Amino acid sequence: MRVTGGGASDQDGAVENRADPVEALVVVDVQTAFVTGGSALPEADRLVDRTADLIVRARRGGALVVHVQNDGPPGADDAPGTPGWGLHHPVRTGPTETVIRKTHDDGFQETRLGALLAGAGVRSVAVCGLMSEMCVQATARTALAHGYRVVLPYDAHATHDVPAAPGISEAVPAAVVSRVAAWALGSDAEVTVPAADVTFAAPVPPGR
Numbered sequence: 001m002r003v004t005g006g007g008a009s010d011q012d013g014a015v016e017n018r019a020d021p022v023e024a025l026v027v028v029d030v031q032t033a034f035v036t037g038g039s040a041l042p043e044a045d046r047l048v049d050r051t052a053d054l055i056v057r058a059r060r061g062g063a064l065v066v067h068v069q070n071d072g073p074p075g076a077d078d079a080p081g082t083p084g085w086g087l088h089h090p091v092r093t094g095p096t097e098t099v100i101r102k103t104h105d106d107g108f109q110e111t112r113l114g115a116l117l118a119g120a121g122v123r124s125v126a127v128c129g130l131m132s133e134m135c136v137q138a139t140a141r142t143a144l145a146h147g148y149r150v151v152l153p154y155d156a157h158a159t160h161d162v163p164a165a166p167g168i169s170e171a172v173p174a175a176v177v178s179r180v181a182a183w184a185l186g187s188d189a190e191v192t193v194p195a196a197d198v199t200f201a202a203p204v205p206p207g208r
Helices: 044-061 113-120 132-145 174-183
Strands: 024-028 064-070 097-102 124-130 149-151
Touching (some): 024 044, 024 113, 044 064, 044 124, 064 132
Parallel strands (some): 024 064, 064 097, 124 149
């Protein structure tokens, strides 16, 4: 994990990590099926609060906002056209905000996400949403592989509890799964920054 901005110690000696501005916000799979009702994630209220705030501030800063929407298979809670498939956050479609649909964990795979970021001149991205160990991690990992600076605010992604495995382990709380998923990205991802400390700037398109 990468600590940026130099950090400032509080009265208890803890380091406060503030990320440099990012030029795009990628909101992964924040869909109705996963954040409302009986199938909602354990941390759904916290997740939608943090992601809503990130979206508002990204718009205000002129950053590119990309809502990634998963197309689940027939019968899934997020199958296209079902109530659970819809995006939880309203979208302001325009030159700096769009929706990209996907059928794989990785938001880059067989989508126009890579071309969209490159065309806008984006060099750094913040990734948030769900599920931490699946679509969020896969999308962040590919962004790193493509050379983007990646910020994964630790309180703006979430997942489900992992059930117990008899003879192996007790159930693993969702918050622990999310933390391990983020740290598994390695030293190049910025995973020690809270959502409130993520800042945004407008990208500079190529040739300008």
